[in-house]
Structure formats: structure tokens, C-alpha cells
Amino acid sequence: MRGVVFLGERELELRDFPDPRPGPGEVVLAMKASGMCGSDLHPYRASRRGGAAQSLGLGGSGGPHIAGHEPCGVVAERGPGVLEADAPTGARVMNHHYKGCGHCKHCRAGWAQLCPRGIVVYGMTGHGGHAPHMVVPVSTLVPLPEELSFEEGAAISCGTGTAYQALRRLDISGRDTLAVFGQGPVGLSATMLGAAMGARIIAVDVGRERRELAQMFGADAVVDPAATDVIAALKALTDGEGVDAALDCSGSPDARVAAARATRTWGRVGFVGEGNQVTFDVSPDLLRRQLTLHASWTFSTLLQEECARFVVKRRVPLKRLLTHRFQLSQAADAYRLFDTQTTGKGVFVFD
Ligand SMILES: [Zn+2]
Numbered sequence: 001m002r003g004v005v006f007l008g009e010r011e012l013e014l015r016d017f018p019d020p021r022p023g024p025g026e027v028v029l030a031m032k033a034s035g036m037c038g039s040d041l042h043p044y045r046a047s048r049r050g051g052a053a054q055s056l057g058l059g060g061s062g063g064p065h066i067a068g069h070e071p072c073g074v075v076a077e078r079g080p081g082v083l084e085a086d087a088p089t090g091a092r093v094m095n096h097h098y099k100g101c102g103h104c105k106h107c108r109a110g111w112a113q114l115c116p117r118g119i120v121v122y123g124m125t126g127h128g129g130h131a132p133h134m135v136v137p138v139s140t141l142v143p144l145p146e147e148l149s150f151e152e153g154a155a156i157s158c159g160t161g162t163a164y165q166a167l168r169r170l171d172i173s174g175r176d177t178l179a180v181f182g183q184g185p186v187g188l189s190a191t192m193l194g195a196a197m198g199a200r201i202i203a204v205d206v207g208r209e210r211r212e213l214a215q216m217f218g219a220d221a222v223v224d225p226a227a228t229d230v231i232a233a234l235k236a237l238t239d240g241e242g243v244d245a246a247l248d249c250s251g252s253p254d255a256r257v258a259a260a261r262a263t264r265t266w267g268r269v270g271f272v273g274e275g276n277q278v279t280f281d282v283s284p285d286l287l288r289r290q291l292t293l294h295a296s297w298t299f300s301t302l303l304q305e306e307c308a309r310f311v312v313k314r315r316v317p318l319k320r321l322l323t324h325r326f327q328l329s330q331a332a333d334a335y336r337l338f339d340t341q342t343t344g345k346g347v348f349v350f351d
């Protein structure tokens with residue numbers, strides 16, 4: 001089979017790999033949808049092969065590995081020791097895209113990415129979903145509700161699930177005004193999920209089309225930080241108090257600082273955008289206003305399932321986030337577009 005391999009320097013290729021066979025405790029998934037996530041742009045843009053996984057703090061040998069860490073498909077084959085009840089043939093599943101030791105407290109709690117004994121991140125340091133088949137431990141399967149499409153399942157498998165967990169960490173409710181910085185696939189997910197949780201959302205992005213999407217997905221107000229003082233704008237929208245909570249999905253140092261400064265006393269701030277640095281003037285920015293800062297990295301297997309149920313039950317318009325569909329053979333064009341486009345989310349679909 002052929003799978004997408006990032007070469008760095010904005011190049012990729014479709015490379016031949018042997019068809020995967022399931023080992024003990026493993027299953028082979030037939031891929032139905034494999035999402036493109038913002039963090040894929042790190043290996044795509046990396047100056048050299050392997051540099052990106054290292055820059056994301058993921059370690060690993062640098063590949064070559066098949067990309068794609070938002071895999072969603074059906075169970076095609078079970079390895080030795082996998083019960084049919086755990087992975088029925090044809091079952092619709094998402095993949096929690098991490099493998100740990102399987103035994104430590106984090107792995108047993110469904111947080112394999114926190115395993116201290118070393119992890120595989122599928123699509124980064126292990127073969128991912130940008131190929132017709134993928135082999136994973138049965139413990140990484142998360143059921144996909146009947147009501148959701150494979151494409152929505154792919155989105156939940158990283159970007160949308162990440163937004164959901166960050167909002168859980170911030171304990172977002174209908175009492176909150178929440179500012180979401182950055183309206184890429186994670187930020188737009190945070191906007192629609194936060195609105196479904198009852199919060200009043202203020203979406204911040206430099207892109208006009210992205211701000212329009214945010215309004216379509218339930219934002220009460222939008223702010224262009226390139227055209228106005230974003231902190232003053234957020235305070236003006238909250239009677240001078242500042243927002244109750246702010247979430248940075250952009251990874252921009254300026255946005256992180258603005259998120260903290262635009263949040264009210266006793267408010268909460270969340271960071272999910274990857275990479276870069278941030279410099280705070282700690283006393284006035286954080287201490288004097290009793291801020292709580294949450295650093296959030298993706299989600300557990302159970303939270304992935306919870307997110308999927310939430311999307312179904314609250315009729316979150318996730319389908320409308322998926323604006324671009326590609327065949328695997330179009331991967332070069334797909335990532336070239338993703339690297340420069342300003343709206344929505346792309347996904348590879350498989351027949
Ligand atoms: Zn472990």
C-alpha cells in the first residue's frame with residue numbers, strides 16, 4: 001500500500017509500504033477518513049526529516065513514518081489474542097493516536113500519551129492514517145457513534161477532541177464569556193463546542209473568512225487583532241471586566257499574552273496551541289489578578305468518546321467545519337493548500 005510521508009521543506013511523497021499485519025493485541029483498520037491537523041504542518045514545514053517530531057517534544061527516530069494522526073475507519077483484521085467483542089469486524093472506530101507501555105497509571109487511565117516509559121504517536125513517530133490501512137493496539141480504539149460520519153470522527157481524533165478537553169479543563173459553562181484566540185480547526189471547534197456548552201463566545205482571528213466561519217458556528221462577537229487593540233476590544237465587550245475565560249489555539253506568543261491580559265480577575269486561561277514561547281510580566285499579568293492557567297494536551301480515550309457523544313447529543317455543527325475533501329493521491333496539493341489556506345478543515349477520504 002502507499003502512504004504519505006513528509007520529507008520536510010514542504011515536500012511529501014506517496015511511498016510504498018508493506019500491507020500491515022496485526023500482531024498480538026493489535027487490529028488492522030481499513031481507513032475511511034484521515035484528517036489534516038495543524039500540528040501536521042510542523043513536520044511538513046520542517047527543515048529536515050524528523051526535526052518536527054523533535055520540535056514538538058515527541059522524540060522518535062524521525063521516520064520515515066506514514067503521516068496522519070486523525071484516523072477513523074473500520075476494523076478489518078484482528079491479531080492473536082484480540083476478542084471479537086473488543087473489535088468486531090466492520091466496527092466503526094476512531095483511533096486514540098498514542099501507544100504507551102499499557103501498564104502504568106496513565107496508560108490504564110486512557111492517557112497513553114503521558115506514559116513515562118516512552119510513547120508512539122501515530123502519524124508522527126509511528127505509521128498513521130494517511131494510508132489505506134493502519135495497525136494499532138486494540139486498546140486505542142474508540143467507538144464512533146452511528147450518528148457521526150467518518151470525517152467527523154477524524155476531526156474528533158485530534159483537533160476537535162483537543163478543543164473539547166481544553167474547554168473541560170476551563171470548566172466552561174453558560175455563565176462564561178469565553179474568548180477563543182485563533183480560529184483554525186481547533187479554535188473553530190472550541191467556538192462551536194463552547195457555544196453548545198452555553199458560553200458566550202468571542203472569536204479572535206486575523207482572517208476575515210475565519211471570523212465569518214466563527215460567527216456561523218455560534219460566536220456572539222468577533223475581533224480582528226490586526227485591526228484593533230484586542231485586549232481593549234475584549235474588555236469593551238465585557239463591561240470593562242475582561243472575559244471569564246480565554247483559550248489560545250493559535251500558538252502565537254502575542255495571543256497568549258493577550259489572552260491572559262484580557263481575562264478578568266479570578267478568570268481562567270487555557271493554552272492548547274503548540275510550539276513557540278511566551279513571556280509574561282508575572283506579577284501584573286498573572287499574580288495580581290489571581291489567574292488560573294491550564295496547559296492542555298489532547299485528551300484521553302474516554303474523553304474522546306465523551307466528545308463524540310457530546311457532538312451528537314448537542315447537535316454540534318461539526319460537519320460544516322470539514323470544508324475540503326481529498327483523495328490520498330492529491331496529498332501534495334492538499335497540504336500545499338492547507339499550508340496557505342485560511343479557512344475550514346481538510347480530510348482525506350477513502351473509498
Ligand atoms: Zn504507560
Ligand SMILES: [Zn+2]
Binds near residue numbers: 037069158
Ligand atoms: Zn493534531
